[in-house]
Amino acid sequence: MKIRVDLDLCQGHGVCVEEAPELFALDAATSKVVVLEANPPEALRAKLAAAVKYCPTRALRLVEQ
Amino acid sequence: MSVAIPRLSGGVPLLGHLLELRRDPVGLMQRCRDECGDIGELRLAGQSMVMLYGEDAQEAFFRAPEEQLDQAAAYPFMKPVFGPGVVFDATPEQRKQALRNRSLRDQAMRGHAQGIAAETERMTASWGDAGSVDLLDFFAELTIYTSSAALIGPEFREELNAELVPLFHDLERGTDAIAYVNPNLPLPSFRKRDRARRRLVAFVQSIFDRREAEGRESKDLFQVLRTIKNPDGSPRYDVTTITGMFISLMFAGHHTTSTTSSWALLELCRHPEWMARVVAELDALFADGGDVSYQALREIPTLESVLKETLRLHPPLILLMRKAMTPFQHKDWVIEPGQMVGVSIAVSNRDPHAFRDPQRFDPSRFEPGREEDQRIFAYIPFGAGRHRCVGAAFAMMQLKAIFSILLRRYEFELAQPPESYKSDHSKMVVQLAQPCRVRYRRRAELAS
Numbered sequence: 001m002k003i004r005v006d007l008d009l010c011q012g013h014g015v016c017v018e019e020a021p022e023l024f025a026l027d028a029a030t031s032k033v034v035v036l037e038a039n040p041p042e043a044l045r046a047k048l049a050a051a052v053k054y055c056p057t058r059a060l061r062l063v064e065q
Numbered sequence: 066m067s068v069a070i071p072r073l074s075g076g077v078p079l080l081g082h083l084l085e086l087r088r089d090p091v092g093l094m095q096r097c098r099d100e101c102g103d104i105g106e107l108r109l110a111g112q113s114m115v116m117l118y119g120e121d122a123q124e125a126f127f128r129a130p131e132e133q134l135d136q137a138a139a140y141p142f143m144k145p146v147f148g149p150g151v152v153f154d155a156t157p158e159q160r161k162q163a164l165r166n167r168s169l170r171d172q173a174m175r176g177h178a179q180g181i182a183a184e185t186e187r188m189t190a191s192w193g194d195a196g197s198v199d200l201l202d203f204f205a206e207l208t209i210y211t212s213s214a215a216l217i218g219p220e221f222r223e224e225l226n227a228e229l230v231p232l233f234h235d236l237e238r239g240t241d242a243i244a245y246v247n248p249n250l251p252l253p254s255f256r257k258r259d260r261a262r263r264r265l266v267a268f269v270q271s272i273f274d275r276r277e278a279e280g281r282e283s284k285d286l287f288q289v290l291r292t293i294k295n296p297d298g299s300p301r302y303d304v305t306t307i308t309g310m311f312i313s314l315m316f317a318g319h320h321t322t323s324t325t326s327s328w329a330l331l332e333l334c335r336h337p338e339w340m341a342r343v344v345a346e347l348d349a350l351f352a353d354g355g356d357v358s359y360q361a362l363r364e365i366p367t368l369e370s371v372l373k374e375t376l377r378l379h380p381p382l383i384l385l386m387r388k389a390m391t392p393f394q395h396k397d398w399v400i401e402p403g404q405m406v407g408v409s410i411a412v413s414n415r416d417p418h419a420f421r422d423p424q425r426f427d428p429s430r431f432e433p434g435r436e437e438d439q440r441i442f443a444y445i446p447f448g449a450g451r452h453r454c455v456g457a458a459f460a461m462m463q464l465k466a467i468f469s470i471l472l473r474r475y476e477f478e479l480a481q482p483p484e485s486y487k488s489d490h491s492k493m494v495v496q497l498a499q500p501c502r503v504r505y506r507r508r509a510e511l512a513s
Contacts, residue, residue: 015458056453056455056458057453057456
C-alpha cells in the first residue's frame, strides 16, 4: 500500500501525526504534513486507515498497489 | 474567452430570488441546478450569486484559496450574532490559527466521550419509564451542555442551565437571509437576536462576577481569555468580545448536532430494520458493561452509517458561500470579483451521479464495497477542502455517545404522522420544525 497526500487540502491540523506518528510528521516551516514512510509496512495498516479516516480535510488516501 | 453564465428565471425587481430563498431554499437551489446545469446565477437583493453544481465545479470551489474565494464576506447574517472582533471580523490568517483548536484534537476528545454520555444520562434522569419528548427542545438543551463542557470546560458547563436554551434559539432564528438587504432591519427576529446577545453578555459578566466574589481559581478557556492583557496592561478582550467567542465556539457545534440527533432518531423510528440493527450493535458492544469510552465509539460501523445517511438527507447546513475577491475561472466561465459563489450541500448530497437511488434512506451505501462517502467533493455534509468542518470527528463521536445511551436505555416511536416531521428552512440556520415529538419507553429488560 501507498500513502497519497493532497498538499492543497492539508491545513496542518496534525491528526495524522497523532494517529500514526511512525508515518507522519508536520513540516515546521510550512505546517503541512510530511510522509515519513511512503510504502508503509502491512503492520501499520490500521493506524494508516485511522489517519486517513480522521484527517479533518480528507487530504490523505490509502492506495493499494 | 469566457462564456456567459446562465441566469435563473424568476425573481422579482430589487429583491431578486431572496424571497424564494427565504421560502424554499432547497427548492430554489435544485431549480437552479435543473434549469441552468453546472453553473447558474441568481440574485439576492443587489447581490449576484453564482451557484456551482456537480463534483468538478464543487471541487474547484472547495480548493480555491481564501484570497480568491473569501468566506467572511459571504455571511453577513452571522456578524450580528458573533459581534465585533470575532470569527468573520477576523483576518484569514487569524481564522486559520484559531481553527487548529486543541479541544477538537484526538487527545482532548478522549476525555469528552464519557462526559457526553454522562450529560445524556443526566438529561434523561427525570424521564421515568415512559412518556414523550419534543426532539428540538431535548436535543437543543443537551447539546448546549455537551458542547460547552467539551469546548470550554466542565466548570463552565456547571454554570449553565436551561435558561440559556431560548437565548441560543433566538440567536439561531436571527439568521434570516433578509440580512443580505440589511442585517439590522427592524424585524422581530433580528430584535430577538440582539436581545438574546445582550442577555448572554450579561450572563457571562455574571459568571465572572461570581467567580471573583467567591475568589475561585478558574483555569478554563474563559478565565484565560479574561487574563490576557494588552502591552499597556489593560484587558485584551472585554466581556462582549468574550461572549462573542463563546457564541461562535458553540454555534458551529450546537444547532448542527442537535438537528442531526433529531433526524437520526426520526429516521431510525421510520426504518425499524435499521433501528434493530443499531440497537443490536450497541447491545453487543457494551454487553460486558463497558464504559462509553472514546475507543469504543470509534468502532460502531452500523450506527456510523446511519448517522452519515442522516447527514446526507438532512444536512444541517444547506448552502455554503464565498465571495470572489479575484476572478475565479471554472472551465469557460469566469466569476468576477464582488460576485458571491455558492455550493448547495442539500442538492449535492442527493446528486444522482454520485449516489445510487439518492432519495432513499439507505445507510448501506456507506458500507464496505460501496462507500459512497469516498466521493469527497460530492458527499459534503461537512463541506470539503481546506474549510471542511474541523469539528467533524468530534460531532460524530458526540452523536455516537448520545445514541449509545439513548438506544440502550429506551425504545422510541413516532408520536406524529411520519410525514409531519420537517426541517424549518425559513432561516439560514436549519432547525426541526415544531411540534416534533416522539414517545419513549424504558426497555423491558432494563425496566426498574
